[in-house]
Amino acid sequence: MIELADLYKSFGSNDVLRGVDLFVPKGQSMVVIGGSGTGKSVLLKSVLGLVTPDAGTIKVDGTNILEQPRDAFLARFGMLFQGGALFDSMPVWQNVAFRLMRGELKRPKAEAREIAIEKLRRVGLGPDVADRLPAELSGGMQKRVSLARAIAANPEIIFFDEPTTGLDPIMSGVINDLIREIVTEMGATAITITHDMTSVRAIADRVAMLHRGKVRWEGAIGELDDCGDPYVDQFIHGRPTGPIETLR
Template sequence: MSAALSSGHPPAKIALRNVTKSFGHKHVLRGADLVIPKGQSTVIIGGSGTGKSVLLKCILGLIQPDAGAIEIDGVNILKEGAQSRRDIRQKIGMLFQGGALFDSLSVWENVAFGLMKGERMPAREAKPIAIKKLGQVGLGPDVADLFPAELSGGMQKRVGLARAIAREPEILFFDEPTTGLDPIMAGVINDLIRQCVADLGATAVSITHDMTSVRHIADQVAMIYEGKFIWSGPIDALETSGNPYVDQFIHGRTEGPIPLQVRSA
């Protein structure tokens, strides 16, 4: 199956059209094309340095692509004004790889950060919402007034997830959501991601190296290699993709078309 999903799938929530990005002489994105279906969980896989994180930052508006189009709900956000882009970003929730919690804020203040700063919601209204969202990720009210440093890595990841869903976004981004977690806690986070996406009816986009996580949270999978999407399709087709790059990557084989990245001393 090509990188653009077929017309038999749900309508596109996000569409990437020939997106390119270079940093000096380093070409990171070389014409990335991908359609991300509405209301489904799409996972982007690929090795280090293939452009996954840069692509995510382009969609979020943190990096400006050199060329191409990024459409959300049919609107090319690269051609919109600053206010329109801010409005579009209000639809998005993000779980960062390292949690990215504010050390000086309590847990509930972290969860409610977007509500209070983005929507100017008073603290007395925001705190009950934050506690409710913490409950949705399996954390009790007793955690609300603690600080991030008092939590385990798995609990911090749950707090990050609660913050991502606090504003009930239409789109959720997950950047390596299980990195640094033991297999049991990684399974918990994967379950929570599936549940939160289902509860919100959201469109989810994840980037990860963790194939266990891919198989658990993905409806659709897309592989990026050397700045282009070389395959995409439903999770059920991943093992039989017929693409040698995909096959090598998902099985972690040293032999195949993807060369080993070895640095000289």
């Protein structure tokens, strides 16, 4: 579904992506791991067209993203942002239905609200939450609302940016389980970026590790612990010593 070939991106003298090759099969959940500043977020932004690569190609469903009509292309995606990114002045249901009331996906207001309430139910929130403001919800509930928004338009591809950041271990487990269930139910293709190894093991079909702007290793989740790569081994076990340089 998603294919990146020899992707490069620099910001001034900072070379972020240095020849990334990555293939994400349709209907699979790919988790991208790696330290801060290794290019994980830039990779996602490149696929979405928010960042223009300096070189290389990005294909979605076999077509170069530059050759696809912009609105129709983005309509295929859902996104769960790291901080939730909810609109604090809008009630919850309008946050969830935001895309459904605009552009090519526009639905009548009553229908959009009905869909929003159904998606809230799917993530474990009752209809009583629909008319509240995000500030009236806990962090875990806000994350569920963000997940409901990400799936509101039944996207083919969903990106999850650090989905458990700021959550306690129990709520992190709830979100991980929801993501796994929903991606499977929808048959969606997913890319998640995370530092949380519990999330990796709960969400991933396949894992790719970015290091110094390249894919250091990529393989099935079942191969992760015994992949034999010293960089991957150090990262997944959180060891301070190893080939990955750390500040001391």
